[in-house]
Every structure is written in structure tokens, then in C-alpha cells.
Amino acid sequence: MAGDELFGELPERARPRADAVSRGTPRLREPRRDQIELQAVDIESLIGEDHAVRVIWAYVEGLDLSELEDQIKARVNRPGHPATSPRLLLALWLYASSDGVGSARALERLCNSHDVYRWLCGGVSVNYHTLADFRVGCADLLDRLLSEHLAALAKAGLIDLDALAQDGVRIRASAGAASFRREATLDRHLATAQAVVEELKREVDAHSGASNQRIRAARERAARERSERVKAAQTALAEIKRQRQKREEKRGNGKPRKEPRASTTDAEARVMKMADGGFRPGYNVQVASVAGEQIVVTVEVCNTGSDRGLMRPMLERLRELTGHLPGRYLADGGFGSAQDIEWAHGEAVEVYCPPTQSKHGTDPYLSRRRRRHIGLAGPDGEHSGQGAVQIPLDLRMHSCPLAQLGPAAIDRARPRKGPRRRALVRAHQQYLAGPSHGQRVERETSLAQRQPA
Numbered sequence: 001m002a003g004d005e006l007f008g009e010l011p012e013r014a015r016p017r018a019d020a021v022s023r024g025t026p027r028l029r030e031p032r033r034d035q036i037e038l039q040a041v042d043i044e045s046l047i048g049e050d051h052a053v054r055v056i057w058a059y060v061e062g063l064d065l066s067e068l069e070d071q072i073k074a075r076v077n078r079p080g081h082p083a084t085s086p087r088l089l090l091a092l093w094l095y096a097s098s099d100g101v102g103s104a105r106a107l108e109r110l111c112n113s114h115d116v117y118r119w120l121c122g123g124v125s126v127n128y129h130t131l132a133d134f135r136v137g138c139a140d141l142l143d144r145l146l147s148e149h150l151a152a153l154a155k156a157g158l159i160d161l162d163a164l165a166q167d168g169v170r171i172r173a174s175a176g177a178a179s180f181r182r183e184a185t186l187d188r189h190l191a192t193a194q195a196v197v198e199e200l201k202r203e204v205d206a207h208s209g210a211s212n213q214r215i216r217a218a219r220e221r222a223a224r225e226r227s228e229r230v231k232a233a234q235t236a237l238a239e240i241k242r243q244r245q246k247r248e249e250k251r252g253n254g255k256p257r258k259e260p261r262a263s264t265t266d267a268e269a270r271v272m273k274m275a276d277g278g279f280r281p282g283y284n285v286q287v288a289s290v291a292g293e294q295i296v297v298t299v300e301v302c303n304t305g306s307d308r309g310l311m312r313p314m315l316e317r318l319r320e321l322t323g324h325l326p327g328r329y330l331a332d333g334g335f336g337s338a339q340d341i342e343w344a345h346g347e348a349v350e351v352y353c354p355p356t357q358s359k360h361g362t363d364p365y366l367s368r369r370r371r372r373h374i375g376l377a378g379p380d381g382e383h384s385g386q387g388a389v390q391i392p393l394d395l396r397m398h399s400c401p402l403a404q405l406g407p408a409a410i411d412r413a414r415p416r417k418g419p420r421r422r423a424l425v426r427a428h429q430q431y432l433a434g435p436s437h438g439q440r441v442e443r444e445t446s447l448a449q450r451q452p453a
Contacts, residue, residue: 043122046115053095053116060091067141084126089134091120104132139420147321150297161322165291165330166314168307171419173269173281180261180271180281186234189264193227232267272305283419288314291330297321301420307334311351312343325349 047053065086074080095116096107108128110117153159181189200220240260248257263269269281284304288297298321300314311331319325325347333354341351 043119046119051116052098053120056095056098057091057120060087060094063087063090063145065090065141067144068138084124084130086134086138088120088122088124089126089131090138092117092126092131093135095120104128104135107131146296146298150295150322153295159290159293159295161290161297162327163291163330164288164297164318164326164328166286166288166311166335167332168284168286168310168334170272170274170282170284170305172274173263173266173283175263175266175269175281177271177281179263179265181233181264182259182261183234183237186230186237186262186264190227190230190234193223193230196223197227226264229264229267233262233264236267237262268303270303270305272303284310285419285423286310286314287423288318291328299420299423301423307332308337309340311335311337311340311353315344315347315349328352 068086072083074082101107105128111121111126154161200216200223203216271279272282273279284302286300289295298317328350331353336353336356344351
């Protein structure tokens with residue numbers, strides 16, 4: 001037939017079974033993603049009543065942020081778009097740091113998708129640029145708040161600022177090993193960058209196309225910033241040479257040294273030995289805390305690879321911060337500089353630090369200049385010779401607060417102020433779960449029971 005010849009190439013369709021015809025085809029709920037939904041959301045119910053973020057918000061609400069609020073130009077009955085609340089920005093960074101988030105862009109994404117951050121925002125939109133600018137500009141505010149918190153805790157009797165401890169951690173800088181250049185390479189890169197800047201300036205002035213002019217202006221700005229980074233690296237290289245020459249004059253061994261290098265990405269970064277034994281660009285974050293507690297007193301960042309010689313600058317910083325020096329000071333063997341210890345002894349500070357063993361076999365507890373013994377701790381807090389003193393029990397129970405701060409949250413930041421700002425944000429979280437009076441009494445009772453007769 002004609003119909004058979006017309007559709008003869010089509011496959012034959014299987015005849016439905018009798019039971020399927022009687023039951024009918026199944027009804028299914030298939031997804032339809034082209035439709036629009038309106039959802040009613042109760043922001044207050046996004047998190048539980050006992051969530052930790054509520055503690056952070058209650059803490060931030062009690063802070064005096066008038067210093068930041070006075071800088072806002074938008075006022076009542078005046079033109080201008082309302083600014084994002086500094087209280088909200090500080091709370092976002094506090095919770096984000098405790099959550100292991102250190103990127104402004106990642107924090108912006110969380111504010112749009114995560115229920116906890118949406119609860120904090122309360123319908124206020126934030127962008128990464130505002131978040132990053134706030135963290136850059138709030139270091140002085142965090143320093144002031146840190147001092148106020150210390151004074152309040154000391155007045156309440158929860159901490160003792162007379163017994164402090166110092167420790168350090170090395171963190172990665174946001175610079176690669178390939179960015180370190182020698183002097184000749186830096187000179188060549190600077191000449192190239194300056195030539196590119198001049199050429200792009202001429203192109204921007206010669207052509208009047210609006211879109212092309214913006215592109216050339218962006219390229220010219222990038223080349224100019226590259227030139228500035230190379231100049232900063234040259235300045236850092238000159239400082240490295242000066243320090244190396246000073247060391248050679250003091251205790252040079254006559255061996256040839258490799259030519260110094262500086263980074264064109266982060267001029268302040270230095271190659272230093274990390275905890276895993278490798279050498280990478282980084283910074284040395286120093287933390288002073290209350291011995292026996294997890295309360296940070298102050299944070300400093302330097303680009304010195306060794307801890308030796310960093311005790312005295314931290315003690316001077318503590319005197320500037322608190323108005324007096326601690327009576328007892330605990331540090332590990334890396335801080336065992338004889339000059340720093342003798343200076344502290346002259347300032348009536350008892351230093352508990354393992355002594356460095358001399359290759360000449362001299363008494364490590366003997367002062368070189370005053371020829372008398374000073375208070376140094378022996379191995380494991382035991383008496384190990386004349387002049388050695390036993391570390392008090394409350395100092396020996398000190399645990400490093402760097403584990404609580406989370407070095408990963410302040411990692412990979414530049415320049416030197418970057419790690420310090422992140423460490424300060426982390427330090428403020430300690431007061432959210434600080435030692436209560438009951439915990440303090442219980443701990444002192446435990447110490448008294450463990451104290452040897």
C-alpha cells in the first residue's frame with residue numbers, strides 16, 4: 001500500500017501491554033527551572049538561639065565605634081547614600097576569621113549564600129571592596145579595642161599582666177620564590193617598566209577614543225605600579241645589603257656569600273625557614289600573651305627569620321601598651337639573646353628562657369658583662385647549674401595561643417601590615433570565650449593542688 005511505502009522505514013512501535021493500558025502512565029513531579037518563585041524568609045529564624053554568631057554580634061554591639069562612625073559623610077537630612085555599618089563589617093570579619101575565611105571575595109559570596117552570614121547582614125548588601133577596605137583601615141581601631149579589653153580583664157581580676165609569655169610563628173607571604181631578583185635584574189626590569197610607562201602615556205595623549213583610552217590608561221596604571229614595585233624592591237635590596245655588611249663586620253667568617261635578592265611582588269617579604277624545614281618567602285608573627293591563659297596582649301610582625309633579638313622590642317611594646325613591664329617573662333630557646341636578657345634583668349624583669357649552650361664550654365647562666373648569674377630556666381624547668389631557676393608551675397602550664405589564633409587564617413598576606421591586621425582580627429575573638437571567674441577559680445584551685453610541697 002501507499003501508506004506502507006511512505007512510512008516503511010520507521011521503526012515498529014511495541015504494542016503496550018494490557019496491564020499498562022489499564023493502569024495508565026505514571027504521574028511525576030519533574031523539575032521546572034524556568035519558573036519564578038517568591039519566597040518569604042524570616043531572617044531571625046535562619047540560625048538557632050544558641051549559635052556562636054549571636055555571641056559575636058552581642059560582643060560587637062557593646063563596642064565603642066564612634067571613631068569610625070564619625071568618618072561617615074552621609075548624615076540625616078543631607079544627601080548621600082547610607083554607608084554600611086562599621087559594626088556589621090567588624091562582626092563579619094570576626095566570624096569569618098573564626099570560620100577560617102580570610103578572603104574578602106569569599107566573604108562576599110558567603111554573605112549571599114550562607115544562612116549565618118545572611119543573618120549577620122540582615123538584608124544589607126556588602127561587596128568585597130568594602131570589606132577589604134575596612135580591614136585595611138581598622139588596624140588602629142583594633143589596637144585601641146585590644147588595650148581596652150586588656151584593661152577591663154585585668155581590673156576584673158581575670159588575667160594577670162605581671163606574667164606574660166612570647167612566641168612566634170612564620171607564615172607565608174603572598175610572593176613566589178621566582179619574584180626574588182638580584183640587583184642587575186632589578187635595574188633591567190626598572191628600565192623596561194619605565195619605558196613602557198612613557199610609551200603608554202604617549203598613546204593615551206595621542207588617541208581620543210573613549211573605550212580605547214580607558215584600556216590604555218589601565219595598561220599605563222599597571223605598568224606604573226610594576227615600576228613602583230621594582231623601585232621598592234631596590235630599596236629593600238639596599239637595606240638587605242646594609243644588614244649583611246653589618247653582620248659581616250661583627251662576625252664574618254670570610255666565606256663568599258650569594259648575591260642578595262629582593263622580591264618584586266612583596267618587597268618586605270624575606271626568605272625564611274618554615275616549620276616544615278623548607279625555605280619560603282614569609283613573615284615572622286610575634287605574639288605576647290598572658291602566661292597560663294589563651295589571652296593575647298599584643299601582636300607584632302617582622303621580616304626577621306630568627307627570634308633572637310626580638311624579646312626586647314616586644315617588652316618595649318608591652319611597656320608602651322600597658323604602662324609597665326611584666327615581672328615574669330616566659331620565652332623559648334629561640335629568644336635567648338644575652339643582651340636582651342641582661343637588659344630585661346636591669347629592668348627588673350625575670351626572664352624564664354632556656355639558655356644557649358656555648359661551644360667554648362662556658363657557664364650559660366653567667367652574665368658576660370656583669371660577671372654574675374641571671375635568672376634563666378634550665379631544661380624542663382629543672383635546676384641544671386648555678387644560677388638556674390625552676391620555672392613556676394603556672395608558667396609551665398602556658399600553651400601557645402598561636403594554635404587558637406590559627407596561622408592559616410593570617411597566611412599569605414602582603415605587605416607586612418597585612419598579616420598584622422589579620423592577626424589582630426583573630427586576637428579579638430579570644431574575648432568572646434575568655435576565662436570566666438568560675439573557670440579562673442577552678443584553675444587556681446587545680447594549680448594549688450598540683451604545687452609541690
